Amino acid sequence: MSSKILIVDDSKTTRNYLAHILRFAGYEVLEAVDGSQAIEILVSHPQNSSIRCIITDINMPVLDGITMIKRIRKELSLNLPIIVVTTVDERNEQRVAMESGASAYVIKPILPDSIIELVKQILEEGKG
Secondary structure, eight states: OOOEEEEOOOHHHHHHHHHHHHHHHHHHHESSSSSSHHHHHHOOOOGGGEEEEEOOOOSSSSSSSHHHHHHHHHHOOOOOOOEEEEEEEOHHHHHHHHHHTSSSEEESSSSHHHHHHHHHHHHHHHHO
16 A cells, blocks of 8 residues: 655646656655645545645645644644645745744755655654
């Protein structure tokens, strides 16, 4: 059984790119257009309790990535790994993401081999 990864990004292009890479690497992929939809997936669908990792953007409508991470950690008390993949290349934003509970922070664009290796490493470490 393959690990299930939840991709959270308002850009359909980015979701498709990451989903294609991860599916090719053997992962099962779920997608959400923003943090609100991701929370809904995590809370409302018990069959999705097997999600092993979240890959999220920061800047999204409705519920941004940082707020989503805080809610996942505090309200849902979930300790699964969360990888931030974003165009925001600012030290302060990275610090806030990591303090909020992100497991890794990566600047776009990210090469296919890099995201696959990062996901493998984070899943193996059980980092979350």
